[in-house]
C-alpha cells in the first residue's frame with residue numbers, strides 16, 4: 001500500500017537552499033520551523049476570536065428568537081375569579097438591529113378560574129379593533145362591527161371569522177406570564193403572523 005502526500009519533501013524545489021546551492025544548515029531549518037509554528041498559533045488565535053465577533057455583528061437581534069415570547073403581567077392574586085381583566089403586555093421590542101426597552105406591545109384579557117388563567121388576545125379577529133369586556137352580555141364584544149364572544153372566547157355573533165385567539169399562560173413566582181403572539185386577522189384559521 002502506498003500513500004500520496006501533498007507535503008513538500010526536503011528535496012522539493014521550494015525547499016530553501018543556501019545561495020551557494022548547498023543544503024540548509026540544521027540551525028536554519030529549526031529557525032524556520034519555529035517561525036512557522038509561531039505564525040500558525042497566532043493565526044489560529046486571531047481566527048478563533050474573529051468568528052464570534054463576526055457572528056455578533058452579522059446576526060440580527062431578532063434572528064432565531066421566534067415570534068412568541070413569555071411576558072409577566074399581574075400577580076395571580078390581583079385577578080378576581082370570573083372577572084376578566086385587561087392587562088398590557090410590556091416588553092422589549094426588537095427589530096433587525098435595535099432593541100427598545102419597556103414598550104407596550106399589545107394587551108390581553110385574563111380570566112381566572114381557580115389557579116388557572118385563560119388569556120385572550122384583545123385584538124378582534126375580524127379587522128383588528130380592540131375587544132372590550134361585556135359582562136352584561138356574558139363575554140366580550142367588539143365595538144367596530146359588533147362582533148360578540150362568550151366568556152370562553154367563542155364567537156357568538158357578528159362578522160368575526162373565528163373565536164377570540166387564546167394565548168398560553170403560566171404562573172411564575174406568583175405572576176401570570178403570557179406567551180404573547182400575534183395572529184392574522186380576517187381569516188377563519190388561527191394563523192400566527
Ligand code: FES
Nearest residue numbers: 124126127142145
Ligand atoms: S373589527 Fe371587530 S367586529 Fe370588525
